[in-house]
Amino acid sequence: MPLLGPLTETIGVLLRHCSIRKYKPNPIPDEWLDAIVSAAQAASSSSHMQAYTIIAVTNDVTRSKLGELCGEANRTFMVQCPLFLVWCADLNRLDAVVEEAAGLQVPADIEHLLIASVDTALAAQNAALAAESLGLGIVYVGGIRNHPAGVSKLLGLPRLTFPLFGMSIGFPDENPLQRPRLPRSVVFHEGRYDAGAWKEDIVEYDSEHSRYTNERSGGHSSISWTGRMADRIANSRSGFATFLKDQGFRL
Ligand SMILES: Cc1cc2nc3c(=O)[nH]c(=O)nc-3n(C[C@H](O)[C@H](O)[C@H](O)COP(=O)(O)O)c2cc1C
Secondary structure (H helix, E strand, O other): OOOOOOOOHHHHHHHOOOOOOOEOOOOOOHHHHHHHHHHHHOOOOHHHOOOEEEEEOOOHHHHHHHHHHOOHHHHHHHHHOOEEEEEEEEOHHHHHHHHHHHOOOOOOOHHHHHHHHHHHHHHHHHHHHHHHHOOOEEEEEHHHHOOHHHHHHHHOOOOOEEEEEEEEEEOEOOOOOOOOOOOHHHHOOOOOOOOOOOOOHHHHHHHHHHHHHHHHOOOOOOOOHHHHHHHHHHOOOOOHHHHHHHOOOOO
16 A cells, blocks of 8 residues: 555555465464464454454364355465454443343344444454554455354354354465555545545546456456456345344344
């Protein structure tokens, strides 16, 4: 990523980010995992609810079953990585705590679903940054929501929890080209929302993205960002709301 503004060590790590999907077999030292989890727990949390649980999937058979549930594109690197974490949004613990303390129930509504999802994502991104600062590579795995009921059964997730995403972590065994980001003018507006901000700049971004895809795929594809987004939206996951209702959420 191009740098605007001052460079610190942390900003340097952030700007070098690139998802890694191929890992060396070396295990991650236990104390590195400790540091990664500590970094996750240091994240800000809505009302300090800390509404997440991290599951390190250590058993090979479970990992392999999980890989199958997350789809063919993810299976290989999920099984191969030395550390796989499942990040669960978790209102179950809070519900039990307030029930015992005051006879209350956590309202499992959209507000609390958002609180738990945001808490989980903030902790996960802290962990990702910590891992990358140690020279490890990571990739998020939203594929964990392809079959959320199967994942929940496999990992024993109780009501008022759900798997938000997985994360593969390991020593990088590839050095992919970084994906270009949207121009700053598109995502950063001053004063008020500028509905037309993206229209012109997106044309050049699409060309840049086409060149990037072409280079990264060795000439197999040169899809623009717009084209890729249309493809992704046409093939969106569905059915998650039904699963959430089964987990006790009121949507
Ligand atoms: C919540 C979330 C879910 C993701 N799920 C997947 C996934 O299932 N499989 C995968 O290969 N990459 C996945 N990614 C990685 C994105 O594709 C990647 O971050 C994005 O294309 C930008 O590329 P970069 O991380 O290399 O800069 C996911 C990223 C996020 C934030």
